[in-house]
Amino acid sequence: MEFTVVIISEQVGSYPKINWTEWKDRNRKQMRSQGDMWSMATLSGSTIWNCLDNNKIDRLHVVQWKPVDDTMYQVSLPRR
Numbered sequence: 001m002e003f004t005v006v007i008i009s010e011q012v013g014s015y016p017k018i019n020w021t022e023w024k025d026r027n028r029k030q031m032r033s034q035g036d037m038w039s040m041a042t043l044s045g046s047t048i049w050n051c052l053d054n055n056k057i058d059r060l061h062v063v064q065w066k067p068v069d070d071t072m073y074q075v076s077l078p079r080r
Contacts, residue, residue: 002044002068003051009037011061018043018055038063049080
């Protein structure tokens with residue numbers, strides 16, 4: 001399964017092997033805040049936790065995420 005993971009851009013350097021791209025949705029384009037500096041990558045995993053663990057992403061760096069096929073992002077992580 002593939003997931004879209006969004007992090008604060010200042011954390012991109014923590015994950016040099018991942019291809020991050022600048023990310024803004026319609027609402028974020030209207031804001032002038034840290035939300036203007038987010039980066040997104042599409043990563044694989046059997047669950048969101050597996051995806052984060054396999055890619056060694058600190059859960060505290062995750063701003064939002066979703067399965068690639070979903071239309072709505074989630075801002076909290078499910079229980080393990």
